[in-house]
Amino acid sequence: MFGKYWFSFWLQPLLWILISQLLRFKFIRKNILLRLLFSILFIFSIEKLVIIFTSFHRDCLPSSWTMNNDLSIYPSNLLLELLMKITVFLLFVGIFFLINQKINNYKIAKIK
Incomplete structure (x- = not known):
């Protein structure tokens, strides 16, 4: 939480707070595309996106190795x-x- 990678721990809650406070502006409240983009950011957490991106790059292991990963x-x-x-x-x-x-x-x- 306060170590070397502190920003990765605090990024998601700070992003959610920032996005929710941006909805106070009338321009953002009225713009449907921005609201849809914000809703996607609320649905997918950064942790889930990292898991998805790393699951696409699993082919870096030799074919004889296996990964018994519970986060499939x-x-x-x-x-x-x-x-x-x-x-x-x-x-x-x-x-x-x-x-x-x-x-x-x-x-x-x-x-x-």
């Missing part, structure tokens, strides 16, 4: 992980929408 990345695992993250996101957005709608209905009923 298969397309089905990536698809399943992405589907689970989208489902959890939609669940939280739905809960937020329902709570927000109840609060707005309460405010309207209170005014009348």
